[in-house]
Amino acid sequence: MYKIGIVDKMHQDGIDLLKNTSNFEIEIIEDLSKKNLMDKLPNFDGITLRRGKIDAEILNKCKNLKVISRHGVGYDNVDINYLKKNKIVLLVTGTTTSTSPAEHIMFMILNISRSFNLFDESVRNGDFGKIMHMKHNSFELYNKKVLIVGFGRIAKKLIKQCLGFDMEVLVYDPFVDKKVVESFGGKKIDNLEDGLKIIDILSLNVPLTKDTYNMIDFKRMKIMKKTAIIINTSRGGVVNEKDLNEAINKKIIYGAGLDVFEKEPPDSNNPLLKNKNVILSPHAATFTKECLSNMSIQTAQNVIDFFQNKLKKKMIVEL
Numbered sequence: 296m297y298k299i300g301i302v303d304k305m306h307q308d309g310i311d312l313l314k315n316t317s318n319f320e321i322e323i324i325e326d327l328s329k330k331n332l333m334d335k336l337p338n339f340d341g342i343t344l345r346r347g348k349i350d351a352e353i354l355n356k357c358k359n360l361k362v363i364s365r366h367g368v369g370y371d372n373v374d375i376n377y378l379k380k381n382k383i384v385l386l387v388t389g390t391t392t393s394t395s396p397a398e399h400i401m402f403m404i405l406n407i408s409r410s411f412n413l414f415d416e417s418v419r420n421g422d423f424g425k426i427m428h429m430k431h432n433s434f435e436l437y438n439k440k441v442l443i444v445g446f447g448r449i450a451k452k453l454i455k456q457c458l459g460f461d462m463e464v465l466v467y468d469p470f471v472d473k474k475v476v477e478s479f480g481g482k483k484i485d486n487l488e489d490g491l492k493i494i495d496i497l498s499l500n501v502p503l504t505k506d507t508y509n510m511i512d513f514k515r516m517k518i519m520k521k522t523a524i525i526i527n528t529s530r531g532g533v534v535n536e537k538d539l540n541e542a543i544n545k546k547i548i549y550g551a552g553l554d555v556f557e558k559e560p561p562d563s564n565n566p567l568l569k570n571k572n573v574i575l576s577p578h579a580a581t582f583t584k585e586c587l588s589n590m591s592i593q594t595a596q597n598v599i600d601f602f603q604n605k606l607k608k609k610m611i612v613e614l
Contacts, residue, residue: 296320297602298338298359303327303345305366309591316599329353336360341601343594344373351377364597366590367581368392368448370612371503371530379614384601386610388593390448395586396528397452399576400498403526403552404441406574409433432522432549434495436460442494444487444510445501445529446471453498454479465490491519496526503530513538516548523548528580531557540566543573554580 299313301323313321324335327347336342336349337356345366351374354360363373364386378385406412410433417426439462443450446468457464464481467490476483484490491497497519501507511525512535525548527534536557542548550572556565559578567573581590600606 297340298322299598300324300336300339300342302332302336302342302347302349303366305343305345305594306587306591308588309343309593309595312592312595313598318602319599341598343598346372348372350374354378354381354383362386362598362601364594364601366594369502369530375614385612385614386594386597386601386606387612388590388597389607389610391589391593392581392586393448393452395583396449396580397456398583399554399580400449400453400500400526400528400552401456403528403554403574403576404436404496404498404524407524407550407552408436412574434522436462438463439495440465440493441496441498442467442484442490443481443498443500444468445499446476446481447500449528450498450500451479453500454481462496465494488515488518491515493520495520495522496524499525499527499529499533501529501533503532508532509535511535511539513542513547516542519548521546521548525551526553527551528554531555531559536565536567539573540570543570550574552576554578 297319299319299321301310301321304323304325310321313319332347332349332353333356336353337358340359341362341364342360343364343366349372354374354377360383362384366388368387370385370387373385410431413431414426417423437460441457441462442465443453444467446466454464458480466476466481466483467487473483499511510533516538525534525539539551543550552574553567554576555578561568581587597606597610
């Protein structure tokens with residue numbers, strides 16, 4: 296009997312899959328405090344992980360742990376060095392997380408480009424006619440340039456949507472071949488700054504690493520167009536939040552859409568929460584009924600496949 300800890304409750308479909316598979320015993324852990332995780336996790340042969348931080352101190356107590364199955368594709372909440380050193384396998388959910396995040400990015404782009412929040416507020420406040428005479432900065436997506444940074448699963452869905460709006464798509468990803476980008480209808484660039492100078496929209500789709508931390512800071516924002524917008528649905532910390540707020544307030548760039556924050560939830564005094572040129576969502580790019588169900592099923596299936604020696608290589612993170 297394999298004991299599996301479900302760290303942070305996931306969609307019932309994934310829970311049921313594990314529950315109804317022979318030789319698996321599950322326990323759902325909703326208290327994500329470090330103390331509770333240190334008490335509970337040593338009991339398990341494998342865990343699924345949604346939210347919650349699993350550091351080396353916790354892992355050091357987990358002598359039976361053989362596998363961690365992430366509910367998603369990011370893994371900055373796990374101590375990778377410890378996993379590698381102790382040969383604990385890390386799994387991700389493949390393509391199940393690509394469609395909803397790509398749609399969420401397009402939603403943010405459309406929301407900002409059409410001043411939707413302003414228009415919605417004007418109708419609700421009885422300013423139906425007044426808005427026609429107010430200055431706003433709505434713009435068409437037709438012929439606009441978008442720079443996608445990071446060309447993984449989500450970006451490959453996003454590029455199709457951008458091309459559907461007749462946008463020109465540039466891609467910056469040092470790890471992806473030019474021919475791959477071109478096969479999707481994009482143009483690969485080799486220098487990030489060159490792209491930032493000419494684009495209207497920047498979409499960040501990269502993991503959080505030492506190389507991507509604060510990748511977009513005030514220095515790089517200063518070379519962008521004053522009308523440019525930044526969309527970050529990848530990880531908080533890729534964009535310097537203090538610099539972003541300053542750049543928007545000083546009209547160095549126009550605005551931003553953020554689904555992720557360096558600290559989640561963000562502090563109530565984070566100035567971006569009051570910046571009217573920023574739209575926000577609570578790390579919810581995957582929050583559709585289809586995506587949450589599919590992610591939970593894949594997360595559970597990865598655990599089952601691991602212990603039944605049926606695991607597909609593409610689900611394994613190369614540490």
